[in-house]
Amino acid sequence: GQQVMQIPQYQHVQEGEDFTTYCNSSTTLSNIQWYKQRPGGHPVFLIQLVKSGEVKKQKRLTFQFGEAKKNSSLHITATQTTDVGTYFCAGPDQSGNTPLVFGKGTRLSVIA
């Protein structure tokens, strides 16, 4: 079935350093979505990318959708302690077996 892989699984950074997580799908996606889950919380929708090569920014967060629409990245500039959490990417299941296929997430720790 369709798989969505995320790397790295964990990332520890010093506050102020940059952070990037990568998402790769085994199939072409019609869109890619990103979610953030704070420790003890629930996933919260961040953004959706639809177009090939699309780049969107939210303050210090930059999201990219690959030209082939099979990969995506989330880059955080100058991390802050408020960025701590697990970042998930998700894409529609082309086979229709599930509404969305989620990656396993990248857990970000920020050391002050």
Next chain:
Amino acid sequence: KAGVTQTPRYLIKTRGQQVTLSCSPISGHRSVSWYQQTPGQGLQFLFEYFSETQRNKGNFPGRFSGRQFSNSRSEMNVSTLELGDSALYLCASSIWSETEAFFGQGTRLTVV
């Protein structure tokens, strides 16, 4: 507008018992999906309901079941609870299956 509401927030049950969890989606959202989240396992898809019909079911035993009512509220039931069922159960609502998902705060189930 109100978000996704899940009740109860916490549950402690004994092995062999059954449990029913409730989810009220965002008004106007017709798709409700359920996920199981355990440490290190990411989001495991349980099932999706759309307009009172189960559209998809994940790879879980028949002890896990659900339904959706005409007002889009959904319930999931787990019978004959096992220790391994201890997890955070998340409900997500969306307008359509592939659109962004809005998660509830989850129900944390502990089976002892």
